[in-house]
Amino acid sequence: MLYSLTLDGGRVGLDDAAIAGLRGRLRGSVILASDGDYDAARRVWNGNVDRRPALIVRSADAHDAAQAIDFARTHALLLSVRGGGHSAPGYGVNDGGMVLDLSLMRQITVDPARQIARVHGGALWLDLDAATQAHGLAVTGGTVSNTGVGGLTLGGGIGWLGGLHGATVDNLISAEVVTADGKLRRVSERQEPDLFWALRGGGGNFGVVTEFEFQLHPVGQVLGGMVLHPLDQARDALRFYRDFVPTLPDAAEAHAGLLAPEGTPMLALLMGYNGPIEEGERVFAPLRQFGTPSADLVRSMSYGERQVMLDEPNAVHGLQRYWRSAFTETLSDALIDEFIAAARSFSSPMNALLMFYVHGSICRRPPSATAFAARSPQWDIDAIGCWTDPAESETHIAWVRAMWSRFEPHLLGRVYANHITGDDSPEKVRASFGENHARLRRVKAAYDPGNLFRINSNITPADAA
Ligand SMILES: Cc1cc2nc3c(=O)[nH]c(=O)nc-3n(C[C@H](O)[C@H](O)[C@H](O)COP(=O)(O)OP(=O)(O)OC[C@H]3O[C@@H](n4cnc5c(N)ncnc54)[C@H](O)[C@@H]3O)c2cc1C
Structure with missing residues (x-):
């Protein structure tokens, strides 16, 4: 198991009568290790997280959630709250404590x-x-x-x-x-x-x-899709992308990724426009026409279609994953070169290096306006290791860590709070909340x-x- 959490709460007075009492107060259910659906219920998006909570409470409403919280507090149980289960370090589950699973509450x-x-x-x-x-x-x-x-x-x-x-x-x-x-x-x-x-x-x-x-x-209808470049053209295309994105209007989004969906690493320039399609075509023409792309898949689509465009393999629950992340305000030539070298050495074809550009309206509020402090134009950089065989975990985790140590000197010491991992130092966690900490x-x-x-x-x- 990659991520480990210590059970610092202990199982104080957690006996059959206490659990029966909790069950009696809920509209939802309590799942224990002896139940048939326990194994499915304890799994989260990251298959590399394999933890065994003492009980899983599936709340049906706010009243149930309050009952579960009272129970966890009274019995000094370690408490995980599970929404979609997508946190890379697996915060939605723990060893030996309670999971409050909100999956019935989707109205x-x-x-x-x-x-x-x-x-x-x-x-x-x-x-x-x-x-x-x-x-x-x-x-x-x-x-x-x-x-x-x-x-x-x-x-x-x-x-x-x-x-x-x-x-x-x-x-x-x-x-x-x-x-x-x-x-x-x-x-x-x-x-x-x-x-x-x-x-x-x-x-x-x-x-x-x-x-x-x-x-x-x-x-309504939006522009979405990606332009693909072979890896040997990725250096020039990424430099052009970097210089182009600061000119984007608020309605446009442009991200980049080094991926190997068919086994061969390539550059994907991801684009979206939230306005008249012809306007988006005009805005993105220079980026789409740069160099000699191997494919241009940008087109008019429904918003819903664009929302699932990156689902494969990212939406698949149970694959093994390891993830590192940080922000950068500059995509330096040296960092671009490091990314391309890393893509050449992908330890798995499901690995990905992603650059999500944050700009526009997000950056017009002061960092103190909300606890979310990432209010300047910057890239959210994600290095994702993804593989299927748990026996290979060491190899792929070591690959991400080695790559990350090469990227890190070019990145800021802060990260999007949703991408903080168990490996990040307390200083990086504090820095990520910035002046709001x-x-x-x-x-x-x-x-x-x-x-x-x-x-x-x-x-x-x-x-x-
Ligand atoms: C494939 C993938 C793609 C992603 N894409 C994006 C993206 O495009 N934009 C972006 O901003 N982030 C993105 N993220 C990061 C994502 O926002 C975080 O992983 C987020 O924490 C996932 O929420 P969850 O409810 O699915 O996760 P969970 O693992 O269920 O929960 C994550 C954390 O949130 C807490 N939590 C969840 N629901 C509640 C609730 N209702 N009340 C209180 N606490 C709660 C949990 O206790 C836990 O600490 C992505 C993550 C993945 C894995």
């Missing part, structure tokens, strides 16, 4: 007249995109459809609509959250504003969000002084004055 209500969606805490982006697109609406969401709305939103939320409509948290109007004391609270700019601020980027540190209320935007610690002390919610990119409570 969504859309008010098309007010352009608002109410979304339960365990919904996936594919649920929300389908419900909102039925009315020609959308909110900035993830680029892989089965990621959880919960985890992604609480960490900030970077996606294809970010340049135009901001990060996902910039569209959060209010949230219903159960805090560590088991209390259900409705928070917004007006109600408990400190907690609302912390939820918008501080991750799962402050409670379990049982409902999100989002502002939606009209989104001290305030986050104070809010944590007010709402979770015992650090019940600690299986995450953890913010420790501020020391008592």
Whole structure:
């Protein structure tokens, strides 16, 4: 097993009677190791995470979530909260403690007249995109459809609509959250504003969000797709891409990836335009016409189609993964050369090196506006090792680590909070919350002084004055 968590809570008084009592208070269910669905229920997106919780509580509603939180606190159980299960380090599961699994809580209500969606805490982006697109609406969401709305939103939320409509948290109007004391609270700019601020980027540190209320935007047919270049042309194409993207209007998104979908590594320039198709064609013409691409797959498509464009193999649960990440404000020539050298030596054809460009509306709010602090134009760099045979884990993890040590001198010492991994140093975790870290610690002390919610990119409570 790659990631290990220590059971520091212990199993205090966790006996059959206590579990029967919990079962009796829930509309949802409790799954134990002796149950037939235990193995499926404990699995998360990253197949390299193989942990065995003492119990899994599948909550049906906010009341159930509060019961589970009270139970975990009273019995001093290590608590993981599982939304879509996509966190690369596997924060949605632990060894020996409780998993609060929100997967039954996927209901969504859309008010098309007010352009608002109410979304339960365990919904996936594919649920929300389908419900909102039925009315020609959308909110900035993830680029892989089965990621959880919960985890992604609480960490900030970077996606294809970010340049135009901001990060996902910039569209959060209010949230219903159960805090560590088991209390259900409705928070917004007006109600408990400190907690609302912390939820918008501080991750799962402050409670379990049982409902999100989002502002939606009209989104119709969009431009999307990718232009592929053979690896021997990737150096020039990536340099052109780097110099081109600062000219993009808010409606345009352009990312890059070195991938080997058919076994041969290549460069993919990923493009999206959220406006009139002809306008997008004009904006992207220079990037699409650069060099001699092996394929140009950019075309008009529905928003829903673009939202699943990167699903293969990223949406597949159970593959083995290892992930490192950091931000950079410059794609230097030296870093581009390192990326290309790494792609030539991919340890697995499912590996990927991704460059997600953050710009536009996301960057027009000050870093202190929300807990999500990544408010300057920059690339979110991700090195992803992906393979099928657990016996090969050491080889592929060693490959990512070796590559990462070559990239790191060219990267910033901070990372998108949703991409912090167990390997990242405490300094990098702190730096990732930037100037907001001290305030986050104070809010944590007010709402979770015992650090019940600690299986995450953890913010420790501020020391008592
Ligand atoms: C393939 C892939 C693609 C991704 N693409 C993007 C992207 O395009 N944009 C982007 O911004 N991020 C992206 N991410 C990162 C993603 O946002 C994080 O991994 C996120 O934490 C996943 O949320 P989840 O609910 O699926 O995960 P989980 O593993 O279930 O949870 C992750 C964390 O969030 C907490 N959490 C989840 N739901 C709740 C809730 N309702 N209340 C309180 N805490 C909760 C959990 O306790 C845990 O700490 C991607 C990740 C993967 C694996």
